[in-house]
Amino acid sequence: MKRIKRRFTRTIYVGEVPVGGGHPVVVQSMTNTDTRDISSTVAQIKRLEEVGCEIIRVAVPDEEAARAICQIKKKIQIPLVADIHFDWRLAIAALEAGADGLRFNPGNIKGLENVRKIILAAKERGAAVRVGVNAGSLERELYRKYGGATPEALVESALRHLDFIVGELGFENLKVSLKSSDVWTTIEAYRLFAEKSDFPLHLGVTEAGGLIAGTVKSAFALGLLLSEGIGDTIRVSLTRDPEEEVHVAYEILRAVGLRQRGPEIISCPTCGRCEINLFPIAEEVEKFARGISQPLKLAVMGCIVNGPGEAKEADVGLAGGKGVGIIFRKGKIIKKVSEEEILPVFFEEVKRLLKENPEF
Amino acid sequence: MKRIKRRFTRTIYVGEVPVGGGHPVVVQSMTNTDTRDISSTVAQIKRLEEVGCEIIRVAVPDEEAARAICQIKKKIQIPLVADIHFDWRLAIAALEAGADGLRFNPGNIKGLENVRKIILAAKERGAAVRVGVNAGSLERELYRKYGGATPEALVESALRHLDFIVGELGFENLKVSLKSSDVWTTIEAYRLFAEKSDFPLHLGVTEAGGLIAGTVKSAFALGLLLSEGIGDTIRVSLTRDPEEEVHVAYEILRAVGLRQRGPEIISCPTCGRCEINLFPIAEEVEKFARGISQPLKLAVMGCIVNGPGEAKEADVGLAGGKGVGIIFRKGKIIKKVSEEEILPVFFEEVKRLLKENPEF
Numbered sequence: 001m002k003r004i005k006r007r008f009t010r011t012i013y014v015g016e017v018p019v020g021g022g023h024p025v026v027v028q029s030m031t032n033t034d035t036r037d038i039s040s041t042v043a044q045i046k047r048l049e050e051v052g053c054e055i056i057r058v059a060v061p062d063e064e065a066a067r068a069i070c071q072i073k074k075k076i077q078i079p080l081v082a083d084i085h086f087d088w089r090l091a092i093a094a095l096e097a098g099a100d101g102l103r104f105n106p107g108n109i110k111g112l113e114n115v116r117k118i119i120l121a122a123k124e125r126g127a128a129v130r131v132g133v134n135a136g137s138l139e140r141e142l143y144r145k146y147g148g149a150t151p152e153a154l155v156e157s158a159l160r161h162l163d164f165i166v167g168e169l170g171f172e173n174l175k176v177s178l179k180s181s182d183v184w185t186t187i188e189a190y191r192l193f194a195e196k197s198d199f200p201l202h203l204g205v206t207e208a209g210g211l212i213a214g215t216v217k218s219a220f221a222l223g224l225l226l227s228e229g230i231g232d233t234i235r236v237s238l239t240r241d242p243e244e245e246v247h248v249a250y251e252i253l254r255a256v257g258l259r260q261r262g263p264e265i266i267s268c269p270t271c272g273r274c275e276i277n278l279f280p281i282a283e284e285v286e287k288f289a290r291g292i293s294q295p296l297k298l299a300v301m302g303c304i305v306n307g308p309g310e311a312k313e314a315d316v317g318l319a320g321g322k323g324v325g326i327i328f329r330k331g332k333i334i335k336k337v338s339e340e341e342i343l344p345v346f347f348e349e350v351k352r353l354l355k356e357n358p359e360f
Numbered sequence: 361m362k363r364i365k366r367r368f369t370r371t372i373y374v375g376e377v378p379v380g381g382g383h384p385v386v387v388q389s390m391t392n393t394d395t396r397d398i399s400s401t402v403a404q405i406k407r408l409e410e411v412g413c414e415i416i417r418v419a420v421p422d423e424e425a426a427r428a429i430c431q432i433k434k435k436i437q438i439p440l441v442a443d444i445h446f447d448w449r450l451a452i453a454a455l456e457a458g459a460d461g462l463r464f465n466p467g468n469i470k471g472l473e474n475v476r477k478i479i480l481a482a483k484e485r486g487a488a489v490r491v492g493v494n495a496g497s498l499e500r501e502l503y504r505k506y507g508g509a510t511p512e513a514l515v516e517s518a519l520r521h522l523d524f525i526v527g528e529l530g531f532e533n534l535k536v537s538l539k540s541s542d543v544w545t546t547i548e549a550y551r552l553f554a555e556k557s558d559f560p561l562h563l564g565v566t567e568a569g570g571l572i573a574g575t576v577k578s579a580f581a582l583g584l585l586l587s588e589g590i591g592d593t594i595r596v597s598l599t600r601d602p603e604e605e606v607h608v609a610y611e612i613l614r615a616v617g618l619r620q621r622g623p624e625i626i627s628c629p630t631c632g633r634c635e636i637n638l639f640p641i642a643e644e645v646e647k648f649a650r651g652i653s654q655p656l657k658l659a660v661m662g663c664i665v666n667g668p669g670e671a672k673e674a675d676v677g678l679a680g681g682k683g684v685g686i687i688f689r690k691g692k693i694i695k696k697v698s699e700e701e702i703l704p705v706f707f708e709e710v711k712r713l714l715k716e717n718p719e720f
Contacts, residue, residue: 215575215579223580267599
């Protein structure tokens with residue numbers, strides 16, 4: 001695994017979770033339930049906690065949603081961030097209800113005196129703030145000055161907000177995001193900001209899209225930035241269940257070499273040499289693997305001759321042939337079974353390995 | 361769109377498709393049918409042609425598969441590459457059957473005299489050759505020398521093969537791949553090779569894995585290399601239908617800013633402000649979009665108030681609210697419809713736009 005030199009930033013805290021300062025890149029997501037529906041929201045957050053979500057954000061469209069945070073907080077383990085648009089009173093209400101952090105775009109809040117009220121309330125309660133600059137809600141003046149929501153415009157917007165919040169109000173438990181649905185604008189904005197400030201960065205591509213397009217955009221943009229050492233917490237945004245966002249986030253961190261959670265599955269694309277229906281087997285293994293948090297290497301190969309050799313780094317692997325399958329460990333065949341037994345024997349072998357090696 | 365400075369390479373030809381020399385990055389895939397089953401193989405290639413596949417590779421495990429190429433070639437439009445392992449005679453047979461190119465690892469063919477036979481046959485027929493170095497089948501001697509399938513080992517293996525093929529045999533219609541299932545090994549190997557040779561590069565991460573893990577690995581590794589100007593043709597390898605590989609390949613090229621094929625869909629991840637069940641709508645739009653090759657920008661937004669504004673760059677968009685939906689063009693609302701009408705009216709609007717603007 002390549003050693004990435006992370007950019008130097010301050011450490012801030014969202015609840016008890018450190019962000020920045022070289023701490024592991026934190027994985028976040030956002031609920032898509034109605035925040036006022038406390039039981040659905042809690043249930044979703046608990047599912048997200050199980051798949052490794054470390055900070056959760058909820059929408060706060062009204063006072064009732066803000067008040068719901070109090071009940072939600074009692075039943076979840078991870079810090080909660082309230083997503084605020086336009087109305088400073090909702091920010092105060094969310095903090096009063098116990099939110100560990102706020103995400104808002106100061107450019108969206110009318111009147112500096114109201115931004116001041118939010119920041120002072122956050123300071124009083126030890127809450128974190130994410131200044132969330134977004135191409136879609138950039139100040140008109142900057143839009144005109146730069147002829148669009150360019151990287152420079154996004155960075156100037158963020159730095160202005162920081163001038164006020166840090167410089168004038170002395171608030172420092174702060175992170176920043178600079179999002180655009182355009183991938184290169186996002187990348188360039190983060191790079192530029194990273195040169196000019198030592199506050200931690202929350203990475204994301206906004207409105208990234210559906211499962212495949214959104215995964216591609218996020219893996220490319222976040223992967224590129226993370227590989228340059230930029231980024232302290234990430235949220236993958238997909239038009240899908242938030243559990244899927246967390247799953248993709250960890251796959252990105254694994255690909256870049258920053259964090260490992262759950263098994264890595266090496267599987268071949270199948271070709272004319274494959275004599276077994278590998279796709280459903282691979283899908284079953286993927287499903288099985290989501291229930292495991294240890295960073296095993298598993299292999300699913302379509303050909304019994306080259307499979308074990310090509311996947312010799314896998315802790316446990318399976319390879320299928322005509323009517324038979326083999327189970328291997330680190331490239332060495334340990335069992336030959338009938339086609340129907342491949343999956344159950346493979347799963348058993350993985351469980352045995354985990355039992356024998358609790359340090360995984 | 362960012363302008364990427366592509367690395368300088370020679371141009372080679374696979375059939376009539378130019379690869380390298382600044383030509384658009386070519387999208388490839390590989391069939392997973394039994395090559396001997398001509399009708400299934402042809403049917404799959406035709407489906408792949410429709411989604412934009414530009415070069416197709418088929419497995420050639422035996423003589424019968426090699427001979428099948430002759431019939432397959434008659435019914436398809438795109439160049440065909442034969443994938444050869446171990447047996448030089450299969451390479452000759454594939455060329456005799458009309459293959460436009462070969463992919464093989466010279467380290468896999470016993471005896472330099474047999475590599476010579478293959479190369480001379482390719483030269484005689486004007487076929488292309490991909491020297492496919494792979495971490496899984498690296499020469500033992502290099503494995504020992506470098507203590508593993510390191511980037512340096514992969515590059516030395518490739519350069520040795522080139523010494524013989526180019527230097528001694530004078531064959532130059534050649535491209536190279538250096539694959540490993542480890543993402544950083546792959547990236548570093550391509551970077552290193554790119555400094556040392558001007559032959560075009562075929563990019564891929566081998567055994568990338570299932571849909572999500574494979575898409576993440578490929579988008580990160582191929583995206584990173586392409587953004588550095590490295591890579592002249594790509595194949596995304598997934599344990600899924602090859603059409604999916606082509607789709608992901610174009611999403612990567614679009615994210616990096618190198619090519620556009622088909623609509624880009626901007627869609628929001630939904631949040632507590634969303635009052636419509638957006639996921640099935642987004643999936644329907646994704647399905648619809650796969651039938652379009654023009655590079656439109658479409659938006660699928662969950663909130664009627666901010667939706668059109670946040671997606672103001674979309675050519676056509678839809679946003680859903682409680683019981684109603686709106687259709688917008690470039691951020692401007694053009695129609696308000698009932699929830700059931702959103703999709704049909706949206707699709708109609710897209711078709712109208714394409715009809716009115718044939719230059720798209």
